[in-house]
Amino acid sequence: MTGDIEIKAILRQMLAVMEAERQALARLDIDAIMGCATEKGVLCNRLGSASNDNLDEECLSLLEATKRLNEVNRQVRNLLAANVASRLDALTGGPALYNTQAVRAGYAR
Numbered sequence: 001m002t003g004d005i006e007i008k009a010i011l012r013q014m015l016a017v018m019e020a021e022r023q024a025l026a027r028l029d030i031d032a033i034m035g036c037a038t039e040k041g042v043l044c045n046r047l048g049s050a051s052n053d054n055l056d057e058e059c060l061s062l063l064e065a066t067k068r069l070n071e072v073n074r075q076v077r078n079l080l081a082a083n084v085a086s087r088l089d090a091l092t093g094g095p096a097l098y099n100t101q102a103v104r105a106g107y108a109r
Contacts, residue, residue, distance in 0.1 A: 004059060007050050011062035014043045018069040025076045 017039045024032035055063070088094075 004054070004056060007047070007055070007059055008062060010043055010046050010050075011059065011066055014040065014047075014066050015062065015069065017043065018066060018073060021073050022069070022076070025073065025080065028080075 017036050021033060021036035021040075024036055
């Protein structure tokens with residue numbers, strides 16, 4: 001069983017990893033991004049045994065901050081992926097992979 005003190009420590013570590021991930025995304029540092037993903041997985045496994053029955057206000061604040069930062073990082077990753085896809089399409093002159101018009105046309109045949 002994971003106690004409140006350990007949960008707080010894990011959430012603080014998770015926040016630090018999320019911040020490092022945000023910086024790695026800004027630098028487009030793939031090694032650092034992958035390292036952060038690994039660290040997040042380890043921390044999530046440690047949180048897996050935690051109970052949310054009696055979390056105090058500090059734990060809830062850390063949890064909410066972690067969720068917000070994770071969402072921001074997810075949005076940044078999605079924007080980067082969309083940017084890469086559009087640049088690759090521009091270089092190859094090929095259609096967008098997720099073009100709904102092309103998908104619909106393919107089903108209409």
